[in-house]
Amino acid sequence: MKIAVDAMGGDYAPAEIVKGIELARDAYPDIEFLLYGQEEKVQPLLQDSTRIKLMPAPEVIAMEDEPVRAVRRKKNSSIVLAATAVREGEADAFFSAGNTGAVLAAGLLIVGRIKGIDRPGLTTTLPVLQKPDQSSFVMLDVGANADTKPFNVVQYAIMGQYYAQSVMHVENPRVGLLNNGTEADKGDKNHRAIHEALSAMDEINFVGNVESRELLNGAADVVVTDGFTGNATLKAIEGTALSMLKLIKGEIMSGGLGGKIGASMLKPVFRNVQSAMDYSQYGGAVLLGLKAPVVKTHGSTKAPTVKNTIGQIHELIASKSADQLVTYFAEHGEQMSALKESLK
Known part of the structure; x- marks a missing residue:
């Protein structure tokens, strides 16, 4: 499994994010991490880079940035590049503790909705x-x-x-x-x-x-x-x-x-x-209805919660829950269309 991580999002980023990812790496030997962030800030924090690949992301979407505008303009931000890795099949899931609106926007605009949802x-x-x-x-x-x-x-x-x-x-x-x-x-x-x-x-x-x-x-x-x-x-x-x-x-x-x-x-x-x-x-919090898992934690998240969230993502990937939803909505397209019409 590969998880794309926004190392720059959150009140205690990147220190607590990096610490939490190292805890998760030790707990889950079948996960590799793509850690997106500013190289000069993240690299010194890494104690052990085993199964953690630092991916340079020079831009940061701040908590106060307008979400959709930031996602569209800051193409080299950690949020956008991590979400793009999922869309391109380089990672199985995307995790961030950053700007909630930007994470949701990246999920919708970059990872994409499941057809029918x-x-x-x-x-x-x-x-x-x-x-x-x-x-x-x-x-x-x-x-x-x-x-x-x-x-x-x-x-x-x-x-x-x-x-x-x-x-x-x-x-x-x-x-x-x-x-x-x-x-x-x-x-x-x-x-x-x-x-x-x-x-x-x-x-x-x-x-x-x-x-x-x-x-x-x-x-x-x-x-x-x-x-x-x-x-x-x-x-x-x-x-x-x-x-x-x-x-x-x-x-x-x-x-x-x-x-x-x-x-x-x-x-x-x-x-x-x-x-x-x-x-x-x-x-x-998981944004359900997307083609791959997108998970957002609270801005005040620290290392233990990062580790717990990676465990949750591990279960999401292993259970293939997104694939199950793709299958369901593909098989029930006519039923969903009729139901939508009746609820207008």
């Missing part, structure tokens, strides 16, 4: 708390498309199901539609139309509407929604987790000596809670 969806894995038979679930779209049509969400359900089966190894994943109530007639006309369409699809194990408060309780294995709602929900979950940890810490610090002694005894508990809420352990 209107809009790829950004997919992330989130934890399920205190449920022995389920540790996580996937949600999409979480930000690739702010303006989404009902047909796009139906396609997200198909893509999410294949991802859960091939990467997460869930035999018959339960697919839920994020809505403001569990009843079939809840939501606006778009949500009612999506619910009706998914209910009629025999190949989807659709369990109906799910509410946001039940997501971390394991209401479904795959949760589908539009990109605007998905992104807002993801940030609400992140913000709530961080706020709760800060609240607990604040109460401990203001509780005097007794509170601090009690907190020291509960340190392992707090550590377990923090670990359970840390969804970076599952890797990055």
Whole structure:
């Protein structure tokens, strides 16, 4: 396997990216890495270049750059060259912690969509708390498309199901539609139309509407929604987790000596809670619906998360999930066209 890596993207790039890639190289002996970045900055950081090939990329797409314009103008940037390597068949997947919009644009414009898929969806894995038979679930779209049509969400359900089966190894994943109530007639006309369409699809194990408060309780294995709602929900979950940890810490610090002694005894508990809420352990966000895996991690990513994300990409490549989607949409072209027409 070969993975093209943007070494310059992220708050701690290139140091943490290089460190993480070396950890991943040691963990996965069947992966080679094409590391795209500014040679004078990346080369000194490499401790061992075994199965890591440094590919010069003199330009960098910054976090504040306008994504599409940057992808089109900065042809020699690490993001563009890494994505191009995938398109040209020189690499099997593309990984970056850089400008999210630019990574999505490079995925769409350079790697390209699978024929039959209107809009790829950004997919992330989130934890399920205190449920022995389920540790996580996937949600999409979480930000690739702010303006989404009902047909796009139906396609997200198909893509999410294949991802859960091939990467997460869930035999018959339960697919839920994020809505403001569990009843079939809840939501606006778009949500009612999506619910009706998914209910009629025999190949989807659709369990109906799910509410946001039940997501971390394991209401479904795959949760589908539009990109605007998905992104807002993801940030609400992140913000709530961080706020709760800060609240607990604040109460401990203001509780005097007794509170601090009690907190020291509960340190392992707090550590377990923090670990359970840390969804970076599952890797990055995958742009499903492209001809090859494109994976984006948070800008604040450090080496351990880079290593975890490479493990996720390893599973994506090994399972041939993109090829499975190509086959599905090629075989169901007429069905998709009819469904799209009915959802207009």
